[in-house]
Amino acid sequence: MLQYRTAGESHGRYMLAVVEGLPAGMPVRPDFADEILRRRRTPAGRSSRMSMEDDAVDIISGIYRGRTTGAPVAVLVANRDSRIDKDIPPITAPRPGHADLAGIAKYLLKDARPVAERAGGRETVARCVAGALAGLFLARFGVDVLGYVLRIATLPLSMRVASLERARALRNRSKIYSLTPKHDPAAEKLIESARRSGDTLGGEFVVRAEGVPPGLGSPVQWDERLDARLAAAIVAIPSVKGVEIGGGFSLAGMKGSKAHDAIVPGAGRAKAPRRVGNYAGGIEGGMSNGQPIVLRAAVKPVPTTGAPRVSVDVRTGKKARTAAERADICVVPAISVVGEAVVAFEIARAMREKFGGDTLKEMESNFGSYIRALRRLHSKR
Numbered sequence: 001m002l003q004y005r006t007a008g009e010s011h012g013r014y015m016l017a018v019v020e021g022l023p024a025g026m027p028v029r030p031d032f033a034d035e036i037l038r039r040r041r042t043p044a045g046r047s048s049r050m051s052m053e054d055d056a057v058d059i060i061s062g063i064y065r066g067r068t069t070g071a072p073v074a075v076l077v078a079n080r081d082s083r084i085d086k087d088i089p090p091i092t093a094p095r096p097g098h099a100d101l102a103g104i105a106k107y108l109l110k111d112a113r114p115v116a117e118r119a120g121g122r123e124t125v126a127r128c129v130a131g132a133l134a135g136l137f138l139a140r141f142g143v144d145v146l147g148y149v150l151r152i153a154t155l156p157l158s159m160r161v162a163s164l165e166r167a168r169a170l171r172n173r174s175k176i177y178s179l180t181p182k183h184d185p186a187a188e189k190l191i192e193s194a195r196r197s198g199d200t201l202g203g204e205f206v207v208r209a210e211g212v213p214p215g216l217g218s219p220v221q222w223d224e225r226l227d228a229r230l231a232a233a234i235v236a237i238p239s240v241k242g243v244e245i246g247g248g249f250s251l252a253g254m255k256g257s258k259a260h261d262a263i264v265p266g267a268g269r270a271k272a273p274r275r276v277g278n279y280a281g282g283i284e285g286g287m288s289n290g291q292p293i294v295l296r297a298a299v300k301p302v303p304t305t306g307a308p309r310v311s312v313d314v315r316t317g318k319k320a321r322t323a324a325e326r327a328d329i330c331v332v333p334a335i336s337v338v339g340e341a342v343v344a345f346e347i348a349r350a351m352r353e354k355f356g357g358d359t360l361k362e363m364e365s366n367f368g369s370y371i372r373a374l375r376r377l378h379s380k381r
Contacts, residue, residue, distance in 0.1 A: 002349040006126035009117035015077045017126035024070035025360040033132040040337040044175045045330030093311040093320040097303030124338045131341020134348035142211040147340030149178040151204040152187045177333040195329045198307030202300045205336035207343045214290035216350035225286030233342040242298035246281020272378040299332045
């Protein structure tokens with residue numbers, strides 16, 4: 001089974017990602033995570049802290065002569081902004097929208113700092129490392145995953161493109177990772193205005209996966225359903241407050257005769273049935289159906305604002321103001337990168353479950369056999 005665990009917090013010296021279940025024999029370069037970590041670190045809206053981090057990756061186990069061994073892959077990412085405990089002021093006035101007050105209650109604290117440091121976004125560095133490994137794995141099977149920004153606050157940034165390759169080219173040209181780079185100045189103006197007023201902004205992002213074979217996931221148990229697993233992975237990202245798959249909430253206002261993707265005879269020798277439209281977002285009955293998997297997520301504004309907020313000092317029980325913390329103004333672009341990573345990992349996990357095998361060659365053989373069986377299924381009539 002493919003899984004990962006993370007350790008570390010914002011004030012610590014390292015973040016650690018341990019990925020277990022990758023098949024042996026998969027090529028992994030030392031710089032495999034550099035690009036995804038750079039994209040997470042550098043978009044518009046980030047705090048000054050990000051300019052201090054270089055996210056240098058150190059592979060400490062699971063790779064031998066450039067290939068996975070089948071053992072857990074452990075990766076350390078240094079945190080240059082680490083601070084020893086005595087240098088960190090306590091958080092005694094909980095920030096609305098953050099983990100502070102809930103964490104104080106959970107762990108019976110008078111200082112929310114230990115909870116806040118773990119609950120913050122720095123931990124997503126490790127998720128991006130795991131996602132980068134998943135991306136290498138998926139590429140062997142022709143699966144491609146892309147995340148991009150759809151909206152910053154009230155500014156829509158949507159655009160239809162002919163291919164994922166074209167979408168990636170546009171996304172990579174944008175400072176906020178949208179498919180409309182020409183709108184970057186307007187988005188940056190919104191972000192700068194929020195910065196000057198001591199406020200923060202939210203927005204929406206999309207993750208799209210193409211080349212996903214049908215049959216991943218399962219309808220047998222609730223926690224095996226692919227849509228449930230993907231939704232959980234997205235909502236588990238700090239600041240994400242909503243997720244929809246395919247047509248999502250818009251389907252609630254449609255009639256059933258229009259809301260479901262029509263199935264028609266396919267073309268070519270195999271004549272596999274195909275769908276007209278993709279309101280299902282690539283998933284039906286908890287299983288991938290061969291269409292692109294499309295998820296859309298809502299990101300709330302960052303809870304740590306430059307302007308103090310009304311709160312209560314948990315030491316005295318009296319009214320207080322939140323203290324200033326170094327924080328981002330808009331994390332939507334950065335979170336779109338994390339979303340891409342966690343979706344890639346969940347799809348890779350489902351691929352691992354279906355096609356098994358201790359080595360990459362064995363998995364590729366199993367995958368090829370399945371695809372050939374699908375073709376025979378629809379060609380023998």
